[in-house]
Structures are given as C-alpha cells and as structure tokens.
Amino acid sequence: MxxxxxxxxxxxxxxxxxxxxxxxxxxxxxxxxxxxxxxxxxxxxxxxxxxxxxxxxxxxxxxxxxxxxxxxxxxxxxxxxxxxxxxxxxxxxxxxxxxxxxxxxxxxxxxxxxxxxxVERPLSTPVQPDGSITVADLHFDPRTMTLTRSGNPVQLTVKEMGVLRLLMESPGSVISRSEILRSVWGIEDDPLTNIVEVYLSRLRRKLNALGPPIVENVRGFGYRLIT
Missing domain, CATH: 3.40.50.2300 (Response regulator)
Structure with missing residues (x-):
C-alpha cells in the first residue's frame, strides 16, 4: 500500500x-x-x-x-x-x-x-453482461464455474473461487479480511481463525504457478488483485 x-x-x-x-x-x-x-x-x-x-x-x-x-x-x-x-x-x-x-x-x-x-467501489466493473469476469489474464465464467489464466485452466475449490471472484469484482481495491469472511463464509470477523490466510495462500500458489504474482497481501488491511 x-x-x-x-x-x-x-x-x-x-x-x-x-x-x-x-x-x-x-x-x-x-x-x-x-x-x-x-x-x-x-x-x-x-x-x-x-x-x-x-x-x-x-x-x-x-x-x-x-x-x-x-x-x-x-x-x-x-x-x-x-x-x-x-x-x-x-x-x-x-x-x-x-x-x-x-x-x-x-x-x-x-x-x-x-x-x-x-470507500465506494469503482462504478465501472469488469463483469460482462453474461456474468463472466475478465481481469488482466484471468477469466472467470460463473456459468461453468471455471477459471483460466492466460488460457490455461486453474483448478479451484468453491471457496477459493468465491474469494477470487470477490477480488476480481473490484480489481485494485483492497478487500479486508473481515469482508472476505463475511462474503465467502457468511461469518463475522473472528481474530482466532486463520481460514482466510490459509485459502489465500493456496489461491496465490495456484495462480503464481501460471504467471507473475497477481494477488497482493496488503499487510494490516487485506488483499487486492493487481491490475
């Protein structure tokens, strides 16, 4: 940051x-x-x-x-x-x-x-009329629940896909840990759980295998998709 x-x-x-x-x-x-x-x-x-x-x-x-x-x-x-x-x-x-x-x-x-x-999210979003989202070299299709990076398929779990979709809907914006917990897991912020960190670590590892780092950990604030 x-x-x-x-x-x-x-x-x-x-x-x-x-x-x-x-x-x-x-x-x-x-x-x-x-x-x-x-x-x-x-x-x-x-x-x-x-x-x-x-x-x-x-x-x-x-x-x-x-x-x-x-x-x-x-x-x-x-x-x-x-x-x-x-x-x-x-x-x-x-x-x-x-x-x-x-x-x-x-x-x-x-x-x-x-x-x-x-902070209000940007009015423009990368979401297309068919619901698909493209940010940089990432493309997510919610109809088939598939993700590709530079055309290569990325195998993600449902929760990993939920986290990435949240980041892709607001590229460049910092999404707080508490917001990820609330949006993906449906629970309020819990300082005793490290579930967000665990899933983000797995997600970043899978994405980094196909290209340069694209998910940034903004220490003390949350995570964002690098655009």
Whole structure:
C-alpha cells in the first residue's frame, strides 16, 4: 500500500513512517501543504494522512484543494485540535475521518481499515453482461464455474473461487479480511481463525504457478488483485 503523510511535526512523522513501513506500506513524507498537494496530484496513493496545522497552509485548505482537483484518495486528518467545529470542518472539506492527537498506532490502523471498507467501489466493473469476469489474464465464467489464466485452466475449490471472484469484482481495491469472511463464509470477523490466510495462500500458489504474482497481501488491511 502506498501512503502519503503530510505532517510537519518531525517526531510524529518519523513514528508514523516507521510504523506504517513495518506494516508493509511504502510511505512518502511531505512536511508542508503545497508539497503534499503536488505529490497527491501527481502520484496515485492508497491513503493520505493529513495534519491540520501545517507551516504554509492549514490541512482543511489542503484537503479541499485535493478534492477540488479530483483526488479521491481516502484522507484521514490527524491533529491536536479536537473540538466539534474542527471535526465538522475537516469532514466538510473532504476528509474521510478525523483522528485527534495523541493516539495509539493500533487505533490509526483500525481507522484506516474502517475507512477502506467504507470507500465506494469503482462504478465501472469488469463483469460482462453474461456474468463472466475478465481481469488482466484471468477469466472467470460463473456459468461453468471455471477459471483460466492466460488460457490455461486453474483448478479451484468453491471457496477459493468465491474469494477470487470477490477480488476480481473490484480489481485494485483492497478487500479486508473481515469482508472476505463475511462474503465467502457468511461469518463475522473472528481474530482466532486463520481460514482466510490459509485459502489465500493456496489461491496465490495456484495462480503464481501460471504467471507473475497477481494477488497482493496488503499487510494490516487485506488483499487486492493487481491490475
């Protein structure tokens, strides 16, 4: 996952950079609003963490500028300002969530996960009128429950097919572990089960045997189909 942190507080920026990098993310840091805007408008990020109190312009302005420019990347505002008026202003400027300092790193990860689940799926889908789905070199036909990669058949179990179909319906989007459990197994998130990890490991192994890796494990968030 590619993250952009727009934060001028050096110590906090370093902590966030280290923690999110350890979670497997690629992190880019901007220490002022204008640099953050330039980066966010020129590079596609999966998430933006935005401080309100920046040296050149406040985070509310930065957020609104990004939204006006058509940037749809999820944004969480991070700030020491915790009054209701600021929260409302942040959300109205286009932020997806608002996190007050100080905060626990686990809370940040949880909020990022929650925002990711709320993000609206793309309006365009790879689903064809006949119900078949084609993404990159993968083709799934639900009528015959068959999958091919580059024309080669891939033997999958019903559950493996269910997981892959969920990923193929939203290529490039991160599908959380809890959503996979709910959609494929019909159960709520259970931290004690590793069934998702087991099935994804098998699925990736079968797909990788016929081509380059196409299912990415976004650590701490979920899985997505690389397009």
């Amino acid at each position: 590619k993250l952009l942190i727009i934060e001028d507080e050096v110590e906090l920026a370093a902590v966030l950079h280290r923690g999110l990098s350890n979670e497997g993310s690629t992190v880019t840091l901007a220490t002022d609003g204008n640099t953050g805007i330039e980066l966010a408008c020129s590079v596609v990020f999966d998430f933006i963490l935005l401080d309100v109190n920046l040296p050149d312009r406040n985070g509310f302005e930065v957020c609104k500028t990004l939204r006006d420019a058509g940037v749809i990347t999820p944004i969480i505002m991070v700030t020491a300002r915790d009054d209701v008026a600021d929260r409302i202003r942040g959300l109205k400027s286009g932020a997806d969530d608002y996190l007050s300092k100080p905060f626990a790193f686990d809370e940040l990860l949880a909020r990022m996960d929650a925002v990711q689940r709320r």
